[in-house]
Amino acid sequence: MINSGSSSLKYRLLDMPGAAVRLDAVVERIGRDDSHLRLRRPDTSDETQGCEWVGPIADHRAALAQVDASLRASGWGPEVGAADIVAHRVVHGGESFQGPALIDDQVVAAIRDHCRLAPLHNPANLAGIERCRELFPQVPQVAVFDTAFHQSLPASAYRYALPTDWYHRHGVRRYGFHGTSHASVLRQTAAFTRRPPEAFNLISLHLGNGASAAAIRAGRCVDTSMGLTPLEGLVMGTRSGDIDPAILFHMTRDSDLDLSQLETALNRDSGLKGLCGSNDLREIQRAVEAGDAAARLAIDIYCYRIKKYIGAYAAVLGEVDVLAFTAGVGENSASIRAQVCDGLESLGIAVDEQRNQYYQGGVGEIQAGAVKVLVVPADEAHEIARQALDCLHGVSA
Ligand code: ADP
Numbered sequence: 248m249i250n251s252g253s254s255s256l257k258y259r260l261l262d263m264p265g266a267a268v269r270l271d272a273v274v275e276r277i278g279r280d281d282s283h284l285r286l287r288r289p290d291t292s293d294e295t296q297g298c299e300w301v302g303p304i305a306d307h308r309a310a311l312a313q314v315d316a317s318l319r320a321s322g323w324g325p326e327v328g329a330a331d332i333v334a335h336r337v338v339h340g341g342e343s344f345q346g347p348a349l350i351d352d353q354v355v356a357a358i359r360d361h362c363r364l365a366p367l368h369n370p371a372n373l374a375g376i377e378r379c380r381e382l383f384p385q386v387p388q389v390a391v392f393d394t395a396f397h398q399s400l401p402a403s404a405y406r407y408a409l410p411t412d413w414y415h416r417h418g419v420r421r422y423g424f425h426g427t428s429h430a431s432v433l434r435q436t437a438a439f440t441r442r443p444p445e446a447f448n449l450i451s452l453h454l455g456n457g458a459s460a461a462a463i464r465a466g467r468c469v470d471t472s473m474g475l476t477p478l479e480g481l482v483m484g485t486r487s488g489d490i491d492p493a494i495l496f497h498m499t500r501d502s503d504l505d506l507s508q509l510e511t512a513l514n515r516d517s518g519l520k521g522l523c524g525s526n527d528l529r530e531i532q533r534a535v536e537a538g539d540a541a542a543r544l545a546i547d548i549y550c551y552r553i554k555k556y557i558g559a560y561a562a563v564l565g566e567v568d569v570l571a572f573t574a575g576v577g578e579n580s581a582s583i584r585a586q587v588c589d590g591l592e593s594l595g596i597a598v599d600e601q602r603n604q605y606y607q608g609g610v611g612e613i614q615a616g617a618v619k620v621l622v623v624p625a626d627e628a629h630e631i632a633r634q635a636l637d638c639l640h641g642v643s644a
Contacts, residue, residue, distance in 0.1 A: 248628050248635075249311075250336040251375035253367045254278060256310040259628050260330060263636055266629035270323065274310040279303070284313055288323060307374035315382065333379050333388045334635030336427070336627075337372040339365035340392030341418060347395070347638035350376060350388040358390065364418055364475070389635035396426030399467040404563075407474075421479075423471035425453045429461040431630035432571045432623045437466075439610040439621065440569070447568035450560045452553060454583070455574030455625070456484035456526065460553070462560035470563050472556055478513060481556065482549045484526030487517035489552070519545050528576050528583070550586040557587070561594050570596055571621045578622055581606065584613065592616060 250257040254277045260270040271287045282304035287297045298321055304310050335350070341361040348354045355376060362369040372390075379388055397405075405421040406414060413419040432451040437444045444466030451461045458481040462470040472480025472488075482488045495509055504512065512521075520526040522545035523534065534542035561567050572584055581603045588598045597616035606613060606622050614620035 248334045248336070248631050249375050249379065250631075251307050251310075251371040253371050256307055256314070256375060258311075258314050261628065261632045263632055266626075266632060268628075270318070272314045272317070274304060274314065277304050277307060277310050282310070284310075284317060286314075286317055286321065286323070307371055308378040311375060311378045311382065330383075330386060332635050332639055333383065333386055334631050335372060335376050335379070335388060335390050336393065336631055337376075337390045338368035338393045338424065339422065340390070340394045340398075341422070342398070344390070344392045344395050345398040347389050347391045347634045349638055350380070350390050354390060355380075364422070387639055389638045391427060391631045391634045391638075393424045393426045394422045396430045397421075397423030397461070397468050397471050400469060400471065404470040419475055421471070421474045423459070423461070423468070424473045424477045425457065425459045425461075426468075427627050427630045427634070428453045428573060428625055429459075429463070429468065429471070430634075431626045432573050433463055433466065434630070435610055435623050435626070436569055436571055436621060439623075440619065448564045448566055449569045449571060450557055450564070450567055451571050451573070452557075452577055452587075453574045453625070454481075454553070454572060454577035457486070458483045458488075458553075458574075458576070460556040460560060462563045464564055470560060482522075482552045483518040485515045485518045485520045487513045487521070519549060522548060528580060532580070532582070546583070546586070550583060553587045554591065557591065557596070558594070567594065567596070567618050569619045569621060571623045573623045574625045578624060584620075584622070588620065594618065596620065 248259045248261060256274040256277065258272040259268060261267065262269055268289045271289055272284065274282060274284045276282045280303045281301055284300040285297065298317065300313065300317055304313055337358055339361045341364055343357045358369055358373055376388060376390065400421065400423065407419060409419060429451045433444055433449060436449055440447065448465065449463040451463060453459050457477055460472045460481060461468050478486050480488050498504055498509055499506065518526060519531060523531055523541040525531050531542045531545060535546060557570065572578065576583055584603055585598050588596050591597065595617035598613050598620055599615035602613040609624065611622045612619060613622060
């Protein structure tokens with residue numbers, strides 16, 4: 248599985264179908280002289296079973312070549328080219344992909360076409376794909392899209408009330424992201440409750456550094472909080488989530504920030520970080536304990552926004568069977584889960600204090616009301632690998 252970010256590349260070799268991780272490589276600071284490669288074999292606790300490399304790595308192509316070279320040099324094998332399938336996480340599939348796709352020239356062209364919708368991410372994803380196709384032409388490659396799971400949204404949920412030709416000519420609509428994570432939550436929920444996905448309605452909350460909510464009716468996503476870009480929706484680590492768009496016009500008139508600085512401010516200096524100076528929830532919770540009022544307000548705004556989305560999606564779905572929390576904050580912060588659900592008893596949503604506090608990992612049930620409240624481990628790598636395998640074997644995802 249290859250996940251090429253804007254300045255990073257993650258490579259993971261998984262044994263399927265169980266998804267045991269055999270090798271894990273992360274390259275960070277791509278494009279600098281002190282790029283950093285870390286290789287690990289998580290199947291062993293032996294500290295010597297890891298190695299690091301620091302040096303110049305110009306781009307994603309070079310990063311992948313360095314991963315391959317380090318695997319050969321370490322003798323750990325198998326090299327990247329020995330995999331049976333290479334699955335690539337691709338951020339934006341636009342309206343072209345409702346599921347994973349076996350990569351050929353046409354798919355590459357479509358991903359390139361969508362670079363205008365995700366200028367920070369798709370070019371990096373593409374570089375990883377192109378390099379892999381050159382290096383390992385014999386290995387089938389599959390693209391798994393962050394947007395695909397949300398392609399089932401009805402037009403009433405994905406269209407914005409904007410001039411129609413913005414949609415037709417410029418692709419302006421809600422696409423949604425974190426699709427593999429929400430799909431994984433759906434799959435794990437179905438397995439845990441022993442019900443087919445068609446048999447329940449689910450609100451899925453992915454609360455990590457990025458955060459999004461998805462309303463899933465009978466196995467199909469019908470609404471999600473991220474939009475044309477991942478900026479819309481919930482309050483995130485450094486992204487604002489929903490704001491009045493006129494704030495931007497006001498700021499261009501009332502400050503000396505230009506549009507590109509405002510874009511950076513909304514993506515990197517807002518959210519929890521903008522409100523209290525940190526985007527690390529653990530740090531913020533420590534600050535709250537020390538009496539920091541800005542940190543308290545940041546958490547209150549964060550939880551309030553999530554609660555509003557739960558209310559909205561309860562209305563969208565009509566009936567909610569399961570509310571699921573996943574990702575860094577969703578899995579690890581009992582206090583956020585409790586605060587988010589506090590006061591939702593009229594929707595049948597309530598958290599049991601003991602079960603919430605003592606959640607121990609895996610899929611866990613923490614409800615005290617009629618709606619099942621689950622904590623579900625984020626398992627995106629497994630989901631991406633599984634979808635790639637299904638795609639190759641012609642099973643619909
Ligand atoms: P990413 O979106 O980068 O994958 P993660 O899913 O790893 O992010 O989530 C990162 C967030 O999870 C951070 O805000 C971090 O503080 C929070 N987090 C991680 N562990 C804990 C914990 N034990 N308690 C509270 N928050 C946590």
